[in-house]
Amino acid sequence: MTKQSTTARASDDESGVLAQDSSAALADAWQTSWSRLIGLLIGQYARPDLAEDAVSDAFEAAARHWPVDGVPTNTGAWLLTAARRRVLDRLRSEAVHRRKEPLMVVDDEMRAAAAAVVDPGAHVADEQLRLIFACCHPAIAPDDRVALTLRFVVGLTTTEIARLLLVQETAMAARLTRAKKRLASSGIPFATPPAAHLDERLDVVATVVYLAFTSGYHPGAGETALRVDLGDEAIRLLRVLDSLLPDRPVVRALLALLLLQHSRRDTRLAPDGTLVLLPDQDRTRWHHAEIAEGVALLQSLPLSPVMTEADTSLVTRLAQEYRLQALIAAEHATAPTAEDTRWDVIAGLYLQLERLTGSPVVRLARAVAVAEASGPDAGLLLLEGLEDALPRHHRVPAVRAELLVRSGNPTAAATSYREALTLVTNPTERAHLESRLAALAGAE
Amino acid sequence: MRFVVLAFGSSARSDVALAPAETGTLVVDGAVHPAGFDGAAAALTGFSLVEAVSLDDVLDALPPRGTFEVRPADVT
Numbered sequence: 001m002t003k004q005s006t007t008a009r010a011s012d013d014e015s016g017v018l019a020q021d022s023s024a025a026l027a028d029a030w031q032t033s034w035s036r037l038i039g040l041l042i043g044q045y046a047r048p049d050l051a052e053d054a055v056s057d058a059f060e061a062a063a064r065h066w067p068v069d070g071v072p073t074n075t076g077a078w079l080l081t082a083a084r085r086r087v088l089d090r091l092r093s094e095a096v097h098r099r100k101e102p103l104m105v106v107d108d109e110m111r112a113a114a115a116a117v118v119d120p121g122a123h124v125a126d127e128q129l130r131l132i133f134a135c136c137h138p139a140i141a142p143d144d145r146v147a148l149t150l151r152f153v154v155g156l157t158t159t160e161i162a163r164l165l166l167v168q169e170t171a172m173a174a175r176l177t178r179a180k181k182r183l184a185s186s187g188i189p190f191a192t193p194p195a196a197h198l199d200e201r202l203d204v205v206a207t208v209v210y211l212a213f214t215s216g217y218h219p220g221a222g223e224t225a226l227r228v229d230l231g232d233e234a235i236r237l238l239r240v241l242d243s244l245l246p247d248r249p250v251v252r253a254l255l256a257l258l259l260l261q262h263s264r265r266d267t268r269l270a271p272d273g274t275l276v277l278l279p280d281q282d283r284t285r286w287h288h289a290e291i292a293e294g295v296a297l298l299q300s301l302p303l304s305p306v307m308t309e310a311d312t313s314l315v316t317r318l319a320q321e322y323r324l325q326a327l328i329a330a331e332h333a334t335a336p337t338a339e340d341t342r343w344d345v346i347a348g349l350y351l352q353l354e355r356l357t358g359s360p361v362v363r364l365a366r367a368v369a370v371a372e373a374s375g376p377d378a379g380l381l382l383l384e385g386l387e388d389a390l391p392r393h394h395r396v397p398a399v400r401a402e403l404l405v406r407s408g409n410p411t412a413a414a415t416s417y418r419e420a421l422t423l424v425t426n427p428t429e430r431a432h433l434e435s436r437l438a439a440l441a442g443a444e
Numbered sequence: 445m446r447f448v449v450l451a452f453g454s455s456a457r458s459d460v461a462l463a464p465a466e467t468g469t470l471v472v473d474g475a476v477h478p479a480g481f482d483g484a485a486a487a488l489t490g491f492s493l494v495e496a497v498s499l500d501d502v503l504d505a506l507p508p509r510g511t512f513e514v515r516p517a518d519v520t
Contacts, residue, residue: 138476139499140471178466182478187516189498418494 016176022066023295029075030059031229034155036076037083039131042190049184050087052152058082064315130192130238136204137188144179149208151176154230156215163425164215166392206318207242209234213258217268219270226269232264249301253322257320260329263290275432279338291333298326317356343373360389368399376406394423398433410440452485460493463516469499471512476503481513493519 028373034055041051058079063395072078076437135149147165148155156164182188193201238255245251267281301323328349335341350366353359364386370377380403401416417437422431468480481487496502502514 141478144478182466183517184470184483185463187496187499187502187514189500191498193500 004277015031022063025066025071025075026059029062029079030155033076033079035131035153037080038152040080041087042131042134043204045087045091046190047087047184048092048152048190049180050090050155051083052180054083054086054090055079055321057086057099078136081319087143091218096298097276104367129237129244131190132208132237133192133198133201134188134190134203135183136201136208137183138200139188140179142204144175144182145204146208146211147172147175148179148183149204150215151213152213153208154233160215164211166390199248202245202248202250203318204321206254209237209241210254210322212237212257213261217261225238226343228265230386231258231265234258235262249316250322253301253319256294256321257326257329259294259297259334260326263287263294263333269428273428273435275428276331283337286333291330294326295330295334298323298330321353324349324356328353341372347373360386361393364390364393364395364399367403371403371406377405379403380407392423394420394425394429394433396420397423405436405440414440448491450485450488459520461518461520463518465515468513468515469503471503471506471514473510474506474508480515481511493517 006272030038037058038051039251041054042048045051054223062075062079066072131153132149133243135152136145140148143165150161150164151158158173158176159169161176162169165172167175182320183190192198202345213231213234216234238251238258242248242251259392263286264278264281266287267283267285268276270276301319326347331342331346331349347369349364350369354362354366363382367379367382367386370382382399383396383400383403384396390396397416397419399419401413404410404413404416414437417440420433421430421437424433465480470477470479470481487496494505495501496505499514506512
């Protein structure tokens, strides 16, 4: 081998390593920096309509430069500088377009404005929390607040948000466009409300944090089966919120719920990436300190799960909803074995939850609990008509299939599994359904 | 005597140009709604031009009772 070819191979190896490093660094930066960058840009320039495009452009630039120049030491700072440059370019071209001010004056004004940014939300130390509260402004429609926050704060795509909120992707795209336009043009401040107004927006904030958490466990399409980081992030945000607004039942109940659910994160997937259902999970690998913390939080909440007539505010209703869900999660988390699970207690809690929310998703979960407590036929009865309420939800036919197997009807079960396979988008769940269907092959 | 000219989709040769209707925020007896006033234009009984840093400052300064629409305006 010649010296020249050795050098060429060494250079190829080097660029291969660089490309690998930059690809990993980009993925990491996307998860850790996206919403922080959006928050910083909006805080500095008060132009939410420009922030998202600027951050996307910065990532695009990183994808071009990092494999060649190497990954910068501080990826967040690199991306922020690139994104700021994009915003300034857009502001300059807008100013030129308006022909109102000479370029130099605009530059000076922008520098002065950036230097004079006063943080009215200094009492909220956390940027992402400030961003959530800003997205939850009462002048934005409630559904739009959730969608906007999931986009800006959590960084979910339009497809992911649509799936999470059970609406068509085109409708979600239109909703996001409308919300961003309104946010940019209605005079809504992108700032944390003063302490006296924080409580008013707590209901939406709690809902959004929970949806962010949920999105980590149901990522939908794509190869990622779990986004544990979203769960970590949701719990971190709730802890900040709890320190800012202590003793709020809605925050405490939700924190308890998320801790209990998140405690099982290491056992949800097998080493080969296949799904491990709750009864088959290794309970010794659950995070028992988090379970203990969740149970302690639950015990610190008011005892009665039933609302009085006076307690009909959304925050109170949500607090009760999260508390009931946390009580269910605690039943699972504290049962010594799957066989010891108190399904009758869980079915009773789901009944209370269904009465409180009227949610078809709760009905679906209740059907599973009732089937465990009273047999598959009792569960199947509760599934009747659920397809109408959840037409694109693969779990309705998937649960029906499971219960049909248990009630000794493999042919009907196979039909339901096939129906579920036409609706499922996550590859891990698809693999699970396919294996269940394959297991029925001889019994049909 | 003073007069006010209200423009409906036309130019009024005014110094004040309202932002599009979609940017409006309705406040009814202190409750904030994420849309503009959708009643008849004949219900209009007055207006005021407010200098403020953000929508929140305007909302905080509104009387506790009554129906108001707050909309950004370009004043030249």
